[in-house]
Each structure stands twice: as structure tokens, then as C-alpha cells.
Amino acid sequence: MAVPFGSSTLTFITAPRGEPGGALPARLPWVFAILGCLLSIAAAWTTEHLVRRRRSAERDAAQIRRLFAEQRAIAETLQRALLPRETPRIAGMEAAVRYLPGAKGMEIGGDWYSIIPVDDERFAFVVGDVSGRGLGAATVMAALRFTIRTYALEGNSPSVILEKCSKQLDVLADGHFATVLVGVGDVARREVTLANAGHLNPLVVDDQGASYVETAVGVPLGVSGGIYEAVTVSLRPGTTLIAFTDGLVEKRTESLDVGLKKLEEVAGREQGPLDLLLAKLVIELTDETSEDDIAMLGLRWQS
Amino acid sequence: MAELEDTGWSFKKVQDDSGAPVFKLIGELDLSNVGSLRSAVDATFDEGPDRIVFDLSELQFMDSSGLAMLVAVAERIGTVELLNPRPMICTLIELTGLSGLFRITA
Numbered sequence: 001m002a003v004p005f006g007s008s009t010l011t012f013i014t015a016p017r018g019e020p021g022g023a024l025p026a027r028l029p030w031v032f033a034i035l036g037c038l039l040s041i042a043a044a045w046t047t048e049h050l051v052r053r054r055r056s057a058e059r060d061a062a063q064i065r066r067l068f069a070e071q072r073a074i075a076e077t078l079q080r081a082l083l084p085r086e087t088p089r090i091a092g093m094e095a096a097v098r099y100l101p102g103a104k105g106m107e108i109g110g111d112w113y114s115i116i117p118v119d120d121e122r123f124a125f126v127v128g129d130v131s132g133r134g135l136g137a138a139t140v141m142a143a144l145r146f147t148i149r150t151y152a153l154e155g156n157s158p159s160v161i162l163e164k165c166s167k168q169l170d171v172l173a174d175g176h177f178a179t180v181l182v183g184v185g186d187v188a189r190r191e192v193t194l195a196n197a198g199h200l201n202p203l204v205v206d207d208q209g210a211s212y213v214e215t216a217v218g219v220p221l222g223v224s225g226g227i228y229e230a231v232t233v234s235l236r237p238g239t240t241l242i243a244f245t246d247g248l249v250e251k252r253t254e255s256l257d258v259g260l261k262k263l264e265e266v267a268g269r270e271q272g273p274l275d276l277l278l279a280k281l282v283i284e285l286t287d288e289t290s291e292d293d294i295a296m297l298g299l300r301w302q303s
Numbered sequence: 304m305a306e307l308e309d310t311g312w313s314f315k316k317v318q319d320d321s322g323a324p325v326f327k328l329i330g331e332l333d334l335s336n337v338g339s340l341r342s343a344v345d346a347t348f349d350e351g352p353d354r355i356v357f358d359l360s361e362l363q364f365m366d367s368s369g370l371a372m373l374v375a376v377a378e379r380i381g382t383v384e385l386l387n388p389r390p391m392i393c394t395l396i397e398l399t400g401l402s403g404l405f406r407i408t409a
Contacts, residue, residue, distance in 0.1 A: 255391035
């Protein structure tokens, strides 16, 4: 800057002491460099963290799947261990049984079947279903299965068996009830006497078609005031009787009536060996949405 | 996982004109959700009600564990009223030989 000073001029030369605009512009490259570094580190850390989280989640999911499969396998093993290992032979009769764990079931169910030879002429059979699932239901099932077996072996009638058993379960104390169908069959007379504690009626199939036996349905075991009346039916040679639990006919979106009707129709048109008939019924009646366990028992009088 | 599927289940407790507790059940009642309902009903017993009402008009499905809960309530209190159950629930109760335990009102 030039300022007139007499004959000459004074020239001022000014220079800012610091950077114009303060200290920031000079440090800006450093600030950017440091910020950039920090951001990179944060991004890298976040990425690594996310990758690690994802891997860990994948590991957890695999672990959960493994545990789920394991628990399901345990439940199934236990359930099968509680069911009779083999079907006893009864002279003049063909018998078949089937048990299928529910498609969604992780916990053990409370369904069971039994065939019990009583003496030379008679045998007993049982199909039952304890409400709910889990170890509690399975424990009730095991206790009932062996209790009923004992009463049957003593030669009690189906009504007496159910009346005696009804005192051994209490829905209030145990949290479960059980629907049970008990039959005592006389091979030579081709007669079956049935008593029913809240269970679905059995199906009778012969060359004329299929129909349900109308039993006198009493309250399930575990409910007070159970009175069980017996019904006796005569069956012609070659006739098949099928008892089952509700898993075969139950769907969340349909009334039990619908499943029962379908079972009647399918059983009425299917022929062939007993074992195959039970297998066909399962295929026709169930699908991937069937979630409950199924226990089935078939008896056929040889002609 | 199947067990965690949302079945749109819920319930609420209200009172009818006589002051009796009414449990309105909505959606699908099964083993996965019966526990919370049982706790709520058990708590109601402390109030000493003469009767308990279950409004089933919006109950779409009930499995055996749900039915066992209703049966246990009926065994404890004597009178359990089921309001407006759908036909499939009525069929279940009938086929299970439990019609005598409940007073079903439309």
C-alpha cells in the first residue's frame, strides 16, 4: 500500500500474522485426513461388527435348528418308547396299529393305543388321547396306558375300566383330561363291547361301506361324574374296526364333522390289507397342515 | 418356526350387566397361548365370582389344551357360560361328551 509522504511515498507492505480466516484453513487438510481416518476406522469396525453379528446369527440359527431337531427326536423317541413295542397276535384276528407324530410337534404328544390279550376268547383294545402336549401329557398317558392294561387283564368290562380310571385323573389337579375308547372283543362270537370317555367313535368297514359305531359318549377321564354305558356290536367275518385319535380328522380351519365325513367316505371305498388301509387313510386325510399326533388301531375279523 | 406363527390370538376381560367376569377370546386358542389365559382366569377366582362367561363369538379354533382349561374352570366353579360359540367349537364340545359341563348361549 502506497501512501504519499512528502516527495516520496511510503510503501506499507502488510502481511497477515496468521492465516486469513483463522487457523482452520491451514489445518483443514489435517482435519480432513484425521476425520477420514476415523471414519474409515469406524466404517471398518462397523462392517466387521456386522459381519461378525451376521456370522453369529447364522451360527445361532443353525444351533436353534439343531436343538429343535434334537428335541423333536427326543420327544419322538420317548413317545415311541411309551407305545407298545409289538402288536400281540390274537387268533382269528388281524390287527394293525399306526402312530404318527404331528407335523409341527416339537413336544411329545399324549396319544396312545393298546391291544391286550385277556384270555383264550377275549381281548381288549384301547385308543386314547391326553389333552395338551409335553412331558405332563406323556406322563398321564403312560400312567393311564398301564392302569387300563391292568384293569383289562383282570377281566373288567370296558365300562368298569373307564369308571375305575376316571377316579385316577383330575383335570383340576393334573391340568389334563383324556379321551379314551375301550373295547373288549370276543373273537368266536364276533362281538365287541365298547365304552367311551369323550373319544371319537370308531369306524366299521365292510363290503357294504363304512359307518361309525354309535357309542354312549361319557365325559373324558379327569372330569367328575363320569358314567360309562357299554354298547355291544356284532361284526360279520371280514369286517374291519378302526379306532383313531382326532389328529386324523382335525384341521384348524374345519369342523371335526368335515374330517369325520371324509374319513367315512375314503374308508368306504378303500380295499386291501389292513396295514395298507391304515396307511391310505393317513395319506388321504392328512396334509402338511396336519399338526396333531395320530394314533390308529385297526382290527379285522378273518373270514 | 412353526411354533412362533402368529395366530392373531388375543383375549380381553370385561364384565357383563350382572358384574360377572366375561373373557372374550379372539383368534385361535392352543397350547402356545393357553397359559396366559389360564393365569388371567385363575386371578379372577380371587374375586369369588358366581359364574364366569367366555365370549367365543370370535374364537376360530380351540385345541384340546384350550378345552381342558375351560373344563377345569367348569369343574371349579360349576357354571361356565359359553357365549356364541361357532358351530365347529360346538361340535368339538359335543363329540367330547362335554355338553353337560357348559351352558351354551347364542
